[in-house]
Amino acid sequence: QKRAADRLAEPEEVIDRYRSTSATAEQDLMLQEIDRCVERVSDSERDRTIFWLYYQRGFTAADIAKLPKIGLSAKGVESCLHRLTKAVRMEVANRHSAGSFWNKGKWPPSTLGEQR
Numbered sequence: 001q002k003r004a005a006d007r008l009a010e011p012e013e014v015i016d017r018y019r020s021t022s023a024t025a026e027q028d029l030m031l032q033e034i035d036r037c038v039e040r041v042s043d044s045e046r047d048r049t050i051f052w053l054y055y056q057r058g059f060t061a062a063d064i065a066k067l068p069k070i071g072l073s074a075k076g077v078e079s080c081l082h083r084l085t086k087a088v089r090m091e092v093a094n095r096h097s098a099g100s101f102w103n104k105g106k107w108p109p110s111t112l113g114e115q116r
Contacts, residue, residue: 031056034088037095041087046070050077051084 038048050070053059054077061077064070072080 034092037088037091038084041091042084047080047084050080051088054081 035052038051042048042051046069050064050072053064053067054061061081062074064077065072065074070077
């Protein structure tokens, strides 16, 4: 019986590893973009902490409110999450709509010759 380290990887194993690495890399890039958006829409470290505890760590609003340094009720945490989520969604939508022509491989519409 050969040890796993002594045998060559099957092509399917290599492909699966590549896919999972690619998905992880894409997720990392997406999380970095979201993090930059959160930083742009809020200068409060507490609010950013609330956002990531909820969305990345799976804490509930009630769990977050129980943390001593948060200083908000569960309703206050929910309000903060709602405000930040809305702002981040708008930020992401604005960034992507501004570059939507480029993302689809199309040229933006020309404004040459139009009367202003």
